Amino acid sequence: MLLEGSNRRIHSVHRHAGMAMAGLAADGRQIVSQARGEANSYLSNYGEEIPIKELCDRVASYVHLCTLYWWLRPFGSAALLGGYDRDGPQLYMIEPSGVAYRYFGAAVGKGRQAAKTEIEKLNLSEMTCREGVIEVAKILYSVHDEAKDKAFELEMSWICDESNREHQRVPADLLEDAKAVAKAALEEDMDAD
Amino acid sequence: MAMFMQQQTDDSSFKKNMLFRGQQDQSSALPSVGFVPAKSPTTHTQYPYVTGSSVLGIKYKDGVLIAADCGGSYGSTLRYKSVERLKAVGKSTVIGASGEISDFQQIMRYLDELTLKDKMWDDGNTLGPKEVHNYLCRVMYNHRNKFDPLWNTLILGGVKNGVKYLGMVSMIGVHFEENHVASGFGNHLARPIFRDEWKEDLSLEEGILLLEKCFRVLLYRDRSAVNKLQVANITAEGITISKPYALRTEWEYKAFQNPTQGVEGSW
Numbered sequence: 001m002l003l004e005g006s007n008r009r010i011h012s013v014h015r016h017a018g019m020a021m022a023g024l025a026a027d028g029r030q031i032v033s034q035a036r037g038e039a040n041s042y043l044s045n046y047g048e049e050i051p052i053k054e055l056c057d058r059v060a061s062y063v064h065l066c067t068l069y070w071w072l073r074p075f076g077s078a079a080l081l082g083g084y085d086r087d088g089p090q091l092y093m094i095e096p097s098g099v100a101y102r103y104f105g106a107a108v109g110k111g112r113q114a115a116k117t118e119i120e121k122l123n124l125s126e127m128t129c130r131e132g133v134i135e136v137a138k139i140l141y142s143v144h145d146e147a148k149d150k151a152f153e154l155e156m157s158w159i160c161d162e163s164n165r166e167h168q169r170v171p172a173d174l175l176e177d178a179k180a181v182a183k184a185a186l187e188e189d190m191d192a193d
Numbered sequence: 194m195a196m197f198m199q200q201q202t203d204d205s206s207f208k209k210n211m212l213f214r215g216q217q218d219q220s221s222a223l224p225s226v227g228f229v230p231a232k233s234p235t236t237h238t239q240y241p242y243v244t245g246s247s248v249l250g251i252k253y254k255d256g257v258l259i260a261a262d263c264g265g266s267y268g269s270t271l272r273y274k275s276v277e278r279l280k281a282v283g284k285s286t287v288i289g290a291s292g293e294i295s296d297f298q299q300i301m302r303y304l305d306e307l308t309l310k311d312k313m314w315d316d317g318n319t320l321g322p323k324e325v326h327n328y329l330c331r332v333m334y335n336h337r338n339k340f341d342p343l344w345n346t347l348i349l350g351g352v353k354n355g356v357k358y359l360g361m362v363s364m365i366g367v368h369f370e371e372n373h374v375a376s377g378f379g380n381h382l383a384r385p386i387f388r389d390e391w392k393e394d395l396s397l398e399e400g401i402l403l404l405e406k407c408f409r410v411l412l413y414r415d416r417s418a419v420n421k422l423q424v425a426n427i428t429a430e431g432i433t434i435s436k437p438y439a440l441r442t443e444w445e446y447k448a449f450q451n452p453t454q455g456v457e458g459s460w
Contacts, residue, residue, distance in 0.1 A: 012313040036313070040306070169315070 010157045010169075014039040016049050016084050018157050018167035022109030023077025023096070031079050031094070035059045052083035056092040056100050064098025078108040084165045111143040118142065129160035133170055137178035141186050154179060237341035241293035243267055245278045246417040247379030248289035248348045249407055251391060252357050252372050253400035256428035257350035260404045261289045262411075263437050264419030271419055279425045281432045283308050286322040286351035287425040288329075291376040292364065293344035300343060303332060322351030322358040326368065334366030346376035351427050375407075378415040383407035397426070409440055 010020045011032045019035060021028030038058045042050035059081065066072045074096045081092045093108065094100040104124050107115035118139040127135065133156060144152060156170040156178070170178075243265045250259040265273030278297070279289045282304050290297040307328060311320050320328075326349045336343050342364045350359045360370040373387035386407050395403065401424060411418045420442065425434040 008315075012315060015309065015312075 004153060007153070008155070010155050012157075012167045013055065013081070013083075014043075014049060015166050016159065017052055017055060017081065018083070018159065019079050019081050020157075021077045021079045024075075025077070027075045028077040028079060031059060031063065031075060031077065034062050035079075035081070049085065051085045051087070052081065052090045052092065053087075053102075055083065056081055056094065056102075060094050060098055060100035063094055063096065063100075067096075067098055080106055080108060082159060083167070084159045089159060110149070111145070114143045115139055129158050129162060130174070133158065133174055134178045134181050137175075137182040138185050141179075141182040142189070237339075241296075241344040243273065243276075243294045244344075244417070245276060245291045245294055245297070246415060246419075247375055247377040247383065247411055248278065248291050248346070249379050249383050249404055250289065250348045250350050250359050250361075250374045251387065251395070251400055251403065252350075252359050253395040253397060255397065256352045256426065257287075257357055257359050258397075258400045258404055259287055259289045259348055259350045259425045259427075260408060260422055261291070262408070262419045263421040263423060264417065265294050266417045269416070271417065274419055274421060275437070277423065279423050279434050281425075281434065282325050283311075283320050284431060285319065285353045285427070286325050286349060287427050287432055287434065288325070289348040289350075289376075289425070290345045291348075292346055296343040296345050300329070300332070300345065300347070304328075321353030322349055322360070323353070325349060325351075326358070326360045326362065326370075329362050330366060330368045333362050333364060333368075337365045348374055348376055350425070352429050355429055378411060378417075379407070382410050382414055386410065405440055409442065412440065412442060 007025070009022070009025070009028070010018060011029075012018050013032065013035045017035075017039065019032050021031060035055060035058075038055060039050045042048075042054065059079070063075050067074045076096065078096060079094045081094060083090055091103050091106060092100055093103055093106045105116070105119035105122065107119060122135055136156065137154060140152075140154060154175070156175055157167060158170050159165060159167045169175075245265055246262060248259065248261040250257065252258075259279060261278040263275050263277065264271055265276040267273075273294075276294055278291070278294075279287055280301055281287050288300075288304070290300065304325065307325075308320060311318070329347055329349065333343055333345075333347075344364050346364060347362045348359075349362070352358070358370065359372065359374055360368060361374045361376065362368040363376075373384065373391050375383045375387070387403070390403055390406075404424060408418075408422055412420055420439045421437045422440070423435050423437050425432065
């Protein structure tokens, strides 16, 4: 009954950065909102787009803040922050405890253990973004448990040289291709079993 | 959340001018008791410093053409010769500004924020020329109401959903939409030519010729015009802003040659 595309979990933080969140959706949106505010104020002050490390530090401090006082509750969601600045593309994960690390591959939410294992198998240093789209779709489909989990809608965004270093949704045709390949790979696995 | 407010740079003159109980005013010999009144009322800039001259805009068959020169005058000095006064806003609008260049830069910052926020919604909608025009009208009018005008006349042109749009906003918030607009001296020198020679469905070449003709008149007669102009072309396909180029001008008239011939006492 849910309208397709209405439950967004990936949001743009600025032109050069985007965030995906897992957990309580409302909490996640608040983190994104805070990140947008930080990015805007940095641009206002320094005339330059905020470096991703700086943005991550600021958001992580905010998330951590909410663990310090009795009248605040910790955020019930983790966020994956991806961006492209002068130092190249970077990925950070901010957890509800306020801890944030940089990753080359990360997963949050249900099924993250299995997803992490799959990501570790990939050769990330050689993979292009286009190839990555297909790999990520495959992982998501393989980790999804048909019996226990509800039907899901795949949402993907990227930042790469191809997208002009801007955070944008993966083009619809590429996403459809990725989904098709992922579904085919899943069926192969099922047949193999 | 009260705890985590972002640092706001508070540049109101209120704080600078008012002194409260107990504070000593170092520069005067007033006693440090009681409420010391403000020394002077808060004022904003009342006059422009670096100004751009005219901007011309016309609708033609496939879209909108806007032209502006690359000059920034400092009073009567033609000080800056590479000021880009035509900027794209999103994918479907071009804004051209005459008047104070720093205010134009501020307007571009407002528009940048606006388009970025709009882009981050990611809902398939984009701001078209009509929306941008309306936003700028509100901004200009509200600034004027606070006696702090953005000293610009803005020409907005664009094409969205096949509909051509060309409009103007002045520094006091006066705005309208027309088939041909001009700002500054262009109003007096170019618009009469537009009124005679503009017609529906001009081709691109005719449109550019018309703009160049008016621009040449401005070059000859407006002291703040500089012979380096850019033309922006907005169609349904997108925006192209040309590189700056110069127009040929004619100075070989006989009257200009040897101007002091026959004048008594000339040297």
